[in-house]
Amino acid sequence: GENVEQHPSTLSVQEGDSAVIKCTYSDSASNYFPWYKQELGKGPQLIIDIRSNVGEKKDQRIAVTLNKTAKHFSLHITETQPEDSAVYFCAASLYSSASKIIFGSGTRLSIRP
Amino acid sequence: EAQVTQNPRYLITVTGKKLTVTCSQNMNHEYMSWYRQDPGLGLRQIYYSMNVEVTDKGDVPEGYKVSRKEKRNFPLILESPSPNQTSLYFCASSTLKRTGVYGYTFGSGTRLTVV
Numbered sequence: 001g002e003n004v005e006q007h008p009s010t011l012s013v014q015e016g017d018s019a020v021i022k023c024t025y026s027d028s029a030s031n032y033f034p035w036y037k038q039e040l041g042k043g044p045q046l047i048i049d050i051r052s053n054v055g056e057k058k059d060q061r062i063a064v065t066l067n068k069t070a071k072h073f074s075l076h077i078t079e080t081q082p083e084d085s086a087v088y089f090c091a092a093s094l095y096s097s098a099s100k101i102i103f104g105s106g107t108r109l110s111i112r113p
Numbered sequence: 114e115a116q117v118t119q120n121p122r123y124l125i126t127v128t129g130k131k132l133t134v135t136c137s138q139n140m141n142h143e144y145m146s147w148y149r150q151d152p153g154l155g156l157r158q159i160y161y162s163m164n165v166e167v168t169d170k171g172d173v174p175e176g177y178k179v180s181r182k183e184k185r186n187f188p189l190i191l192e193s194p195s196p197n198q199t200s201l202y203f204c205a206s207s208t209l210k211r212t213g214v215y216g217y218t219f220g221s222g223t224r225l226t227v228v
Contacts, residue, residue: 009153034216043117043203043219044156089155101217103148105155 002027004092006104014112019080021107023090024072030092033073035064038087038106048075077109085111115140119204119220126194126227134189134223136204142218144207145187146171147179149200150222156203162187163209194227201225 003026013019025033031052036044050057050064050073057064061080066073073092077084087108093101117138126132138145146161148171158171162181176198178190187206191198201224205217 006155036217036219041221043205043221044217045219046216049216101158103156105153 002030002092002100002102004090004102004104006090006107008107009105010108010110012110012112013080015080015082017080019077019084019109021075021088021090021109022072023074023092023104024070025092025102026071027092028068028071030094032093032101033064033066034091034093034101035075036089036091036103038089040086044089080111082111082113085109115218117204117206117218117220119202119223121223122221123224124226126225128195128227129193132191132194132225134191134202134204134225136187136189136220137185138187138204138206138218139185140206140208140218141184142206143184143209145181146205146207146217147177147187147189148203148205149173150203151200159189159202194225196227199225199227 006023034049037047038044048059048062048064050066061078063076087106089106090104091101120135143164147159148156150156157173159177160179162168165184168179201222203222204220207217
């Protein structure tokens with residue numbers, strides 16, 4: 001079955017700098033890669049997703065890149081702000097199958113003032 | 114407001130005492146699922162439901178039961194809770210479009226402690 005590995009487990013960056021979180025997946029059939037942000041005391045919230053027919057997607061300060069050959073995808077946050085502090089989860093699944101979504105272990109991102 | 118509502122938010126119980134965590138969504142989503150979150154392990158799926166009366170096991174179903182009698186509700190039942198079920202639980206829902214999955218909406222979580 002699918003396995004998703006996420007690195008690093010913790011990340012601390014200076015406010016205004018960029019943050020990068022990386023994930024690898026094992027099942028070459030996976031074609032949907034969402035990213036979730038979990039703030040303290042709340043449930044995860046979808047922030048961006050990408051399907052395997054594109055290599056990059058951007059939404060303001062957030063971007064996700066996908067390398068299908070290497071089976072890895074990354075989340076990039078530019079110009080980090082204090083409100084970016086949270087736990088981030090990557091996930092992989094077949095787009096047509098909600099039941100098979102597998103999450104990474106999470107990255108705790110801290111933004112230093 | 115579109116949301117997934119879980120109750121209770123916090124629960125402390127004793128080993129063996131049956132409990133139910135409720136989950137309700139107001140978005141008419143077909144798909145609902147339960148996850149548990151443990152440090153260093155991310156989110157692991159317990160059970161899921163593709164629609165009313167259709168449920169199936171996820172990756173860690175042992176010790177849990179679910180039912181889906183109505184589209185909006187998906188309760189999680191622990192018949193005989195044990196300390197290893199101490200965790201943070203999330204309910205999630207999603208619409209299943211013809212073209213695929215749109216994305217999960219998660220509840221705010223239920224922190225369960227079994228002593």
